[in-house]
Amino acid sequence: MGKFKENVIQPILDCWSLIVGLKITGKYFCKPLITVHYPRQVIDDENLATYGGHIELIGKPKDPAMPKCISCMMCVTNCPSKCLKVVKQKAPKPTPEQEAAMAAAKEAGEKVVKPKAPKNPLKFTYDYTLCSLCGTCIDNCPVKSLKFSNNMYWVATSRKEMNIDLLARLKEQATELSVPAPKTEAKPAAAEKEA
Amino acid sequence: MNAFLQNLIPLVIAMVGAMVWLGLNALVLVYCERKFAGHIQRRPGPFEVGPHGAIQPLIDGLKLMSKQLLTPDNADAILYWLAPILSMIPVLLLFMPIPYGPVLTGMEVNLGLLLILAFSSFNGLAVILAGWASNNKWGVLGAARAVSQTVAYEIPLLLTVLAISFMTGTLSLTEITSMQAGHIGNWFIWKQPLAFIIFIIAMFGETNRAPFDLAEAESELTAGFHTEYSSMGFGLFFMAEYGYMVVMCSVCSVLFLGGFHGPIPGIEGWWWMLVKTYALLFVMIWARWTFPRVRFDQLLNINWKWLLPLATFNLLATALIIKL
Numbered sequence: 342m343g344k345f346k347e348n349v350i351q352p353i354l355d356c357w358s359l360i361v362g363l364k365i366t367g368k369y370f371c372k373p374l375i376t377v378h379y380p381r382q383v384i385d386d387e388n389l390a391t392y393g394g395h396i397e398l399i400g401k402p403k404d405p406a407m408p409k410c411i412s413c414m415m416c417v418t419n420c421p422s423k424c425l426k427v428v429k430q431k432a433p434k435p436t437p438e439q440e441a442a443m444a445a446a447k448e449a450g451e452k453v454v455k456p457k458a459p460k461n462p463l464k465f466t467y468d469y470t471l472c473s474l475c476g477t478c479i480d481n482c483p484v485k486s487l488k489f490s491n492n493m494y495w496v497a498t499s500r501k502e503m504n505i506d507l508l509a510r511l512k513e514q515a516t517e518l519s520v521p522a523p524k525t526e527a528k529p530a531a532a533e534k535e536a
Numbered sequence: 537m538n539a540f541l542q543n544l545i546p547l548v549i550a551m552v553g554a555m556v557w558l559g560l561n562a563l564v565l566v567y568c569e570r571k572f573a574g575h576i577q578r579r580p581g582p583f584e585v586g587p588h589g590a591i592q593p594l595i596d597g598l599k600l601m602s603k604q605l606l607t608p609d610n611a612d613a614i615l616y617w618l619a620p621i622l623s624m625i626p627v628l629l630l631f632m633p634i635p636y637g638p639v640l641t642g643m644e645v646n647l648g649l650l651l652i653l654a655f656s657s658f659n660g661l662a663v664i665l666a667g668w669a670s671n672n673k674w675g676v677l678g679a680a681r682a683v684s685q686t687v688a689y690e691i692p693l694l695l696t697v698l699a700i701s702f703m704t705g706t707l708s709l710t711e712i713t714s715m716q717a718g719h720i721g722n723w724f725i726w727k728q729p730l731a732f733i734i735f736i737i738a739m740f741g742e743t744n745r746a747p748f749d750l751a752e753a754e755s756e757l758t759a760g761f762h763t764e765y766s767s768m769g770f771g772l773f774f775m776a777e778y779g780y781m782v783v784m785c786s787v788c789s790v791l792f793l794g795g796f797h798g799p800i801p802g803i804e805g806w807w808w809m810l811v812k813t814y815a816l817l818f819v820m821i822w823a824r825w826t827f828p829r830v831r832f833d834q835l836l837n838i839n840w841k842w843l844l845p846l847a848t849f850n851l852l853a854t855a856l857i858i859k860l
Contacts, residue, residue, distance in 0.1 A: 352842075359827065366576045366826040376579040 384493060393489035395469045396478060398511045406515035408508065409486035411460040416478035416487060424471035425478060428464035432456055462508070469503040547632075550643060554631035562778045566593040569821050576825045603767040608671055611764065615669035620765065620772035623662035626655040627779035634786045635710045637796050637806030648709040649697055652787060653690075656742070659780060660686040663751065663761045666773070670764035678760025681832060682744060682751030688839045689741030689748075695847035696731040696738070699854040700724060700791050709787070713795035720799035725792040730850045732792045734843050736819075739784045741839065743777065745820055747827035748835055755829075785816035 377384055384392070398408040412429045435443060435456050446453050479487045497503045567582070567590065574581025582589030607613050633648030635641040645651060660683050667679020703724070704712050716722045725732045741748045752760035762773045789795060789812035796809040830838070 362826045363822060366822065369578060370572070370575045372578060374575070374578050374580055378580070378583065 389491045389493060392491045392493050393474060393476075394492045394495070395472060395474070395490055395505065396467060396476075396487050396507075397490040397492070397514075398465060398507045399486050399488055400511055400515055406512045407461060408465070408511055409484045410462050410465065410482075411484055411486075412462040413483060415481045415483060419477045419481045421475060421477060422471045422473050424468040426464065426466045426468075427462050430459045430461065430463045432458040465507045467505050467507050469497075469505060470500055547643060550632060551628060554628045557631060558627060558775065558779045558782070561782050562775045563593045563597070565778045565781070565817065565821075566596070568818070569824075572818070572821045573825050576822075597771065600771040601768055605769060606764075606766045608764045611671045612669040615665050616764075617769070619662045619666035619669060620769045620776075622665065623659055623776040624772045624779075626658040627776050627783065629655050630779070630783040631786075633709055634783070634790065635713050635795055636786070636809050640796075640806050641710060644708075644710060646706065646708040646711075649701060649707040649712075649787075652709075652783065653694060653697065656780065656783065657686070657690060659776065662776075666765070667761035670761075672764050674757045674759070674763045675761050678751045678753070678757045678763070681753075681757075682761055685741055685744070685748065685750060685835060688836060689738045689843075692734050692839065692843035692847040693738040693742060695844075695851050696728070696735045697791065699728055699731045699847075699851045702851070702854050702858055703727065709790050709795075713790055713797065716794040717797050719801050720794070722797075723792065723794040728792065728850070728854070730846060731854075732788075734847050734850070735788055735792065736816075737838070737843060739788060740820065740823065741835070743780045743784055743820075745777075745781065746824040747830050749824075749829060750832055750835055753829060781817060781820060782813065785813045785820070788816055789813050 398410060401407050401409055410427075412427055414427055414429075417425045417427050433456055439456055443453050443455065474489070476489070479489065570592070571581040571589075580589075582592035585592045585595050607616060630652050632643040633641070633645050633651050663682040663686075664679045667675040667677075667682070700712065701707050704715050706712060712724075716724060740746075744751045750760075751757075752762070757763070762770050765773065786809070789809060793812045794808075795812075796806055798805075798808045
């Protein structure tokens with residue numbers, strides 16, 4: 342009797358699951374769509390914020406055009422795709438006064454104070470064609486100067502364009518931030534043009 | 537000569553009508569299927585061509601027609617190109633005996649059911665020819681599966697149909713329809729509920745539709761028997777598949793849902809047939825986007841261990857009740 346129940350009754354009762362499945366898909370059928378018709382609609386800001394695009398630099402809070410970056414090369418060392426290139430700044434040539442001070446210090450047997458190189462990088466380029474978006478550079482940045490951008494609608498037509506100068510980008514963003522009005526309007530307008 | 541013409545002309549008209557009906561149905565059903573699939577997955581489906589993507593299937597058809605017909609190396613060219621034709625032509629014939637309305641019947645034959653059952657088996661032949669002749673292992677595998685599946689599912693289908701004709705004492709679809717006239721209570725679905733369920737399940741198996749689409753199983757066999765077909769070779773198989781779906785759903789609504797008779801006495805007409813057929817077609821589409829594909833042994837187990845005994849039991853019970 343137990344076998345009969347297991348092999349005959351149970352499969353018939355299990356058929357109810359078919360109805361359950363149909364109910365679920367039927368319910369989903371009636372729900373509103375969750376996709377976005379791109380050229381006519383754009384993603385709302387809430388969802389754009391969580392989008393992980395290519396990486397970009399973060400500016401200093403007081404000077405948004407200047408990256409927090411200290412050119413420590415941690416990102417370059419850790420990048421598995423070798424898509425980042427950072428060039429450190431060289432120490433500036435000492436001015437005549439500084440030279441005189443250095444010479445004086447040398448004569449006096451004191452410690453020579455050479456002018457230090459500025460910490461911010463001279464060049465920070467990023468090849469998006471190689472990047473695997475693993476985020477290792479972001480995790481390893483000691484000063485948290487890198488993040489994923491939400492540059493969602495970016496289109497490039499050549500490999501050259503995919504090689505981004507992140508410093509220039511940061512500067513552009515800083516100027517945009519100071520004049521925030523056209524930014525919000527420009528995006529839908531650009532989207533409409535593409536359509 | 538005159539009598540010959542009198543018989544021939546309505547048949548030619550009906551044939552042309554069936555072709556138009558088949559083509560229109562394929563367009564509408566492809567659109568419905570893609571829209572349905574989209575909305576179940578909460579995306580819009582085709583949207584760009586025409587208002588809400590309405591002419592997308594037409595454009596797809598044009599695209600298919602404008603593509604090159606390719607015959608694979610070492611394929612048996614005659615059988616290879618015979619297969620899609622053999623798949624398509626019987627479908628047109630299958631529409632003939634179905635009474636779509638009081639006058640809207642292509643051909644009044646008193647063996648309509650037999651004709652449909654006989655000629656719908658042609659699809660199995662077409663599929664095995666396609667799979668074998670295309671010289672492709674996916675094709676052969678798909679064809680082998682398709683044949684064992686359609687042959688198996690034909691038996692419970694036949695037994696349920698037989699139960700209905702035991703009850704009515706006829707094989708003519710027109711007469712079966714007229715016996716369900718009046719109101720909804722006269723429909724055979726109330727007298728043969730088990731047969732109805734078996735018919736629906738066997739219908740999925742016969743038409744190679746998901747969850748029983750083992751013959752095409754994209755994830756395992758790329759496209760099964762029509763892997764190698766390009767252009768309208770594939771298009772014909774595609775249209776034939778939708779044609780078989782429409783035929784099966786029409787036959788189902790004639791046998792169990794009263795054909796062109798409405799649920800309330802007084803209103804009858806071809807639109808009832810249309811409504812019922814499309815309701816069944818939507819159930820098929822709905823099921824396709826709900827249930828995962830079964831495994832092949834499960835597929836055959838469902839048939840041989842469940843449908844066949846149940847259908848036989850149903851037939852015997854029907855015979856007993858009629859005798860009493």
